[in-house]
Each structure stands twice: as C-alpha cells, then as structure tokens.
Amino acid sequence: MLSFMLISGVVVLLTCGAFVTNELLTYKDRAFQGLTTLGDIIATNSTAALAFDNEGDATEVLSALKARPQIVAAALYDRSGKLFASYPTSAPATFFKTSPDSDGFRDENSLLVGYLPVVQGDNTRLGTLYLASNKQAIFDRLNRYAWLATAVMLVSLIVAYLLSALLQGHISRPVLAMAETARAISERGDYSVRAKKEGQDEVGLLTDAFNHMLEEIEVQSRAIHDSHERLHLALKASGVGTWNLDLGANRVSFDEYAIPLFGHPTGSHDAAFNQFLEMVHSDDRPRVEEEIRSAPAAAGGYESSFRVLWPDGSMHDLSARGKVVAGADREHAQMTGVIWDVTERKRAEERLVRLLAELERSNKELELFAYVASHDLQEPLRMVSSYTQLLERRYSEKLDDDAREFIGYAVDGATRMQRLINDLLDFSRVSTRARPPERTDVAEILGNVRANLSVAIEEAGALITNDFMPVVMADAGQLGQLLQNLIGNALKFRNGGRPHVHVRAVEAPHHWEFSVRDNGIGIEKQYFDRIFVIFQRLHTKGDYPGTGIGLALCKRIVERHGGKIWVESTPNEGSTFSFTLPKLASIGTR
Amino acid sequence: MLALRVLALLVALGAGAAAQASTPSREYQVKAAFLFNFAQFVDWPASAFAEDNAPLTICVLGDDPFGSYLDELVRGEQVNNRRLTVQRFRAAEDVKGCQVLFVSRSESKHLDKALASGKGMDALTVSDVDGFAERGGIIQLATESGKIRLKINLTSAKASNLVISSKLLRSAEIVAGRDD
Numbered sequence: 001m002l003s004f005m006l007i008s009g010v011v012v013l014l015t016c017g018a019f020v021t022n023e024l025l026t027y028k029d030r031a032f033q034g035l036t037t038l039g040d041i042i043a044t045n046s047t048a049a050l051a052f053d054n055e056g057d058a059t060e061v062l063s064a065l066k067a068r069p070q071i072v073a074a075a076l077y078d079r080s081g082k083l084f085a086s087y088p089t090s091a092p093a094t095f096f097k098t099s100p101d102s103d104g105f106r107d108e109n110s111l112l113v114g115y116l117p118v119v120q121g122d123n124t125r126l127g128t129l130y131l132a133s134n135k136q137a138i139f140d141r142l143n144r145y146a147w148l149a150t151a152v153m154l155v156s157l158i159v160a161y162l163l164s165a166l167l168q169g170h171i172s173r174p175v176l177a178m179a180e181t182a183r184a185i186s187e188r189g190d191y192s193v194r195a196k197k198e199g200q201d202e203v204g205l206l207t208d209a210f211n212h213m214l215e216e217i218e219v220q221s222r223a224i225h226d227s228h229e230r231l232h233l234a235l236k237a238s239g240v241g242t243w244n245l246d247l248g249a250n251r252v253s254f255d256e257y258a259i260p261l262f263g264h265p266t267g268s269h270d271a272a273f274n275q276f277l278e279m280v281h282s283d284d285r286p287r288v289e290e291e292i293r294s295a296p297a298a299a300g301g302y303e304s305s306f307r308v309l310w311p312d313g314s315m316h317d318l319s320a321r322g323k324v325v326a327g328a329d330r331e332h333a334q335m336t337g338v339i340w341d342v343t344e345r346k347r348a349e350e351r352l353v354r355l356l357a358e359l360e361r362s363n364k365e366l367e368l369f370a371y372v373a374s375h376d377l378q379e380p381l382r383m384v385s386s387y388t389q390l391l392e393r394r395y396s397e398k399l400d401d402d403a404r405e406f407i408g409y410a411v412d413g414a415t416r417m418q419r420l421i422n423d424l425l426d427f428s429r430v431s432t433r434a435r436p437p438e439r440t441d442v443a444e445i446l447g448n449v450r451a452n453l454s455v456a457i458e459e460a461g462a463l464i465t466n467d468f469m470p471v472v473m474a475d476a477g478q479l480g481q482l483l484q485n486l487i488g489n490a491l492k493f494r495n496g497g498r499p500h501v502h503v504r505a506v507e508a509p510h511h512w513e514f515s516v517r518d519n520g521i522g523i524e525k526q527y528f529d530r531i532f533v534i535f536q537r538l539h540t541k542g543d544y545p546g547t548g549i550g551l552a553l554c555k556r557i558v559e560r561h562g563g564k565i566w567v568e569s570t571p572n573e574g575s576t577f578s579f580t581l582p583k584l585a586s587i588g589t590r
Numbered sequence: 591m592l593a594l595r596v597l598a599l600l601v602a603l604g605a606g607a608a609a610q611a612s613t614p615s616r617e618y619q620v621k622a623a624f625l626f627n628f629a630q631f632v633d634w635p636a637s638a639f640a641e642d643n644a645p646l647t648i649c650v651l652g653d654d655p656f657g658s659y660l661d662e663l664v665r666g667e668q669v670n671n672r673r674l675t676v677q678r679f680r681a682a683e684d685v686k687g688c689q690v691l692f693v694s695r696s697e698s699k700h701l702d703k704a705l706a707s708g709k710g711m712d713a714l715t716v717s718d719v720d721g722f723a724e725r726g727g728i729i730q731l732a733t734e735s736g737k738i739r740l741k742i743n744l745t746s747a748k749a750s751n752l753v754i755s756s757k758l759l760r761s762a763e764i765v766a767g768r769d770d
Contacts, residue, residue: 051631
C-alpha cells in the first residue's frame, strides 16, 4: 500500500518537476517572444508618428501599454537615435538611455529589456522602440505552476491511496497471508500449515504454487527427519561416531557417539587437530597425521586404524574412514567421516591367531608323533610277527592244540596291528607327505584304482561303472587313495548279491561333486556322522575286517582340498558317498 | 523665434532659383522627408501609373524650395517595388505623370489650376500654402508652434481614388473641403 502511494507520488513529482524545469528553462524565451509580439504592434502603430514627427501621437500610442502592467517603461527613438517619446509620462527622462542600444532582447538585472526596429513598408527604418518588462508575470506563472503541481500531487496521492486500498483486497491480502504462513512455518517448524486460496487469478496460482512447495518441503523434511533418526539409531546401535576435520582451520569436531570412543563420557565436541593427535598413541601418531594429510591426494579416500590412550590409562583400537569434501591439499582439506571402536575385534583376532598357531603346532607335533610312533612300532611288531610265525611253522608238530591256537591268536593280533599301523601311517601322511595340487585327470586316477583293486573286484564279481570324469586340481596320490577307499568299502560291505558301484561327477558353478554309489548293506541314518570319525567301527572285525581309519582318512583328504564329504544311504539297499572338490583348489598346509 | 523663422523663410523665398543647388532650410528638409514618407502611407490606384514597374514620381510645381536635397533623399529608395524619381514643373498645364504633386507657395495664386491637374492624374496633392486642404488639396503641411502638422481633406483623397493609411490619418487633422 505504501509502495503504491510512493510510486505514484514519485511519478507525479517527477512529472511536475519536469514541467516546472521546462518552464524555468524556457520562461525567458517565452517572455522575449511575448515582448516581441507586443513590441511589433506598438512599433507598427508608431510608424506614422515617427514619420511625421508627431510626438503627441507617439506618446498616445505608447500609453496603450497601460493595459500591460508588466511593461514598466517604453520609449521611441527617432531615426537619428534621439529620444522621441516615452512611457509612462511620469518617468524621468534620465531613466531612458540617450540613444538606443542595438536591436534585440536582454536580461538587465530585474528587467527584461528589448530594442526593436520601427520600420514602415519594405525596409525603411523610422526609428527604434524600447520596451522594459518586469518579471512579475514569470513569477506569477511559476507560482501558479507550483500550486498546480502541489494540487496534482495531493489528488494523485489520494487516488493512489484509494486504488491501493481497493487492490489490497485482491493482491496484498493473499500475499500477506502467504507471508504469515511462511512465518508460522519457520517459527514452529510445522509444515502442515497451508495458505488460504482466495481466487483463480495469478495470486491464486501463486498461492497454489506456494502450497505445493510446502507439500514438497513437508515430504522432504519428513524424509530427512526419518533418515536422520535412522542414522542416529544406526550410529547409536553400532557405536559408530562421526567426525569433521578442517585442516585449514586446524579444527576437528566429533559427534556425541564419537566422544566416548576417546574415553570422555562428555567432552568437548570441538578440538584442535593437535589435541586430537595428542590422544593417539605416540607410536601411531606420525603415521596417523601423515595418512590424514595425504588423504586429498589418495584415490580411495581415507581409511586408517590406530590406538588411542584413554584418560584412565587404558588403550583402545579405533578404525576411521572418511572422505575429502573440500580443498585438495595437505594444508586446507576438509574431511568428514566415521570412527568406531575395534578393540574387541582386534583382541579376538589376536587371540584367534594365537590359538591357530598353537593348534597348528600341536597338530604338527601330533602328526609327527603318530608317524614316528607307528613307524617305530613297526620294527618290534615285525619281530613279534615274524618270530611267532616262525614258531608256528617249525614247532607246530611238537605243540598241542591249545598252544597252536594261542600262536594263531598271536599271529592274527600281530597282522591286525600291522594293518592298523599302516593305516595310521597313511592317515598321518595326508599332511606330512602332501603334494601341491596339479591338473589331475580323474578318469586316469579311476583307472589306476580299478587296477589296484582288480583282485577284489574279480573275487566279488563286481561291476564298476562311471560317467564322464573331469580334470581337476588336486593331489593325484591322495585323490587315488580317496577313490580307492570308497570303492574298496563298497566292495567290502556287499549285500550277498553282485556288487555294482557307479562313480559320477556333476559340475556346479564353483566345484565338482563326485559320488560313489553302491548296492551294499547300507548304513543306518544315525551313523552318518560317526562313520567319518577315526577308529569308529559299526561292525565286528569278524563280520567285516578293518581298522576304522578308512573314512576318517577320506574326510581328511577331502577337507584338505577345501571340499566336504557326506553319505546318503538306505539300509539293505545301498549307500552313496559324495564329496566336493573346488575348481580353484588351493590345498591347505594342514 | 518666430521672427527668425520668418526671416529664414524670406531668405529662402528670395533666394529662389539660386537656392536650387544649395541646402534648404531645416523646415524644408523636414517637408522633403514628409513627401517621401507620404509615399509609404498612401495607396494609389493602379491606373495612376503608366505601367506596372513605372517609378513613383514626386513632382514639384513652381519654385522648388528643396533644391537637390529631395533628389538625394529619394535616390536609391523604393516604395512598393517602385523607384522614386523627382520632376519639376513651372506651369500647371505641363504637369503630368505625377503621383505626389507638391504645389510650391509660388503657385498660391493658381491653386485651382494646380489642383485640377493633380486630380486629373490621381496625384496626392501636397502643399504648405495656407488653406490648401480646405480649398480641395489633399494634404496641407501647416506649421503650428514651430512644428509641422498635417491637415488632410479625405473627400479630395477619395475623389482621386487614394487610400490613406489610418496611421497617417491618426497623426493628421481631418478637414472638410469648402463647397466651391
């Protein structure tokens, strides 16, 4: 409203100012023009008086100027330049110049003065007319203009006031309502407020747009709020804190979740960069500073782990990750990131490493022990075995039945112990005699196994079949041992009928799955795990001979190759032993 | 003052022809100027001129009181695109081709003849003879308190088809002609 009146007031003021300025600039010309017109009339009327030397007539002509109050004096000079007649008659002769100046008009002090030629006919000059006018008319005119301008301005302001009062209902009120809404929102943060729409005109559209914008802001504000809440929950739950670092200002700040990580339950959120470095373990300090300062040049952002000393003297491991958000040099970079405590994990890892090392060492010792023991046991056992057999061969005639039976037990025990020791040696050799994996054609291995088992196969009348066999990365000797054990078992635990063993390989994305299926006696489901444990036997040595080491050995070999082994079986129908071999085999040292 | 003026007048009259080549009195200088000025305040009918670009002729009948002053006054001047010339006549019978006819005092006894010839050619008749206007002349130059005043007989002017400027009339005294 004020702006309406201000604008119209300024416009009117400028317009009037222009008029008055024009008047001021041209009033002299206009006054001279008026004076010329008047002078021409007087001059024309006074030609005869001059031509015929009639002073009285001339005075009479000049006296007509009484009608023009602004003409304060007038005079006629004859052809020779002598004063001839003057006006008003009361004026002293000394008021007039004794001879006329050159023709033309000029501004003399407070008067406008003009000299005009008096000419009759073509160009016969009869004399000169002198006119002097005061400036009252000009002042009157300017005065009138000033009053007029004031009046126009007043009227304009009144009209502007009325108009703006009228228009306010249409424009200002909706806009003021929107401003009020905006203020309410910024003060209370309540984005659900809407401005009231008052019409279908442009202001109505503006209100709509404003409300639409509010809707967007409300939605986004809620999304931001939710996201913020989620972030805080996540930070709180995970114990991850956030930090900002400004190398240029040499300041670092932490949020409420980061501060406890330094052992300060409530501490300053803002610290100098050096104060932060003070908290870092002195051994890590130069590395930490260098890692931070070289972060702007690093491609993958900032990532670091370091130790900090808490005020209570305890030491904690922290991990930090961040990225540069502004600035690109060591001295001015600004970074933001997260930080969390990894003390527990570090300690668990260290414990794990220690345990693994111990385990490996004891395992090695055990294997060595088993190997040495079984190797060294063979020598006395061989002596017991061979002398017992010698005793049986040479002295069986001289001994009675009881003694022969006893010797038979001793020979049998020695033979079984011999086999046990051989199996134990095999078992321990899985790691002690291991070879690195190489390209191995399983079909070839399978051929060797058939040859090794040919006596047993023939004896049992067994049928051994197989599908396509791939080439894998494996320790060929151990793979052969594995297949030989599984097929040998299938032949051994046969079910009276003709044994049929089928070997197949199925390709999976990352491994091969081999299976050895038989139609033997099968295994109860409850024993599926137990059969892979060393020395665990399901049957008496009388029914099926064996040491209880074979499947344990298979399990060791498969696991050493990074695969797994299991069994599926239905009693009296048969068993299927399956194992996997990773395609990219990397055989562990254990 | 008056004596001096009369004396001057007598001298002028006595001088006669001798004065022709000399400077006239102040009075006749003014009167010569008046003759010239009349040409500018009077409109002649077209019939008063022999042809379109004929000069406007000022004639002096009788003794010439102006001498060469009048000639010098009009030399090179033009009125309404007409040159001005001066001619002198001794007898009224001879007068012809005049637009302004000045009747010298020497002709005061033969005024009727002079007026008749002036009227015949629509000439503006001027004279400083007393009673000239009353007797049928158009403009009389009368001297009053040392100043030359004009007396104009409008009837005579109209009779000669002359239009006299109102400005000239305002400076003059209008006189009625005597019924002859």
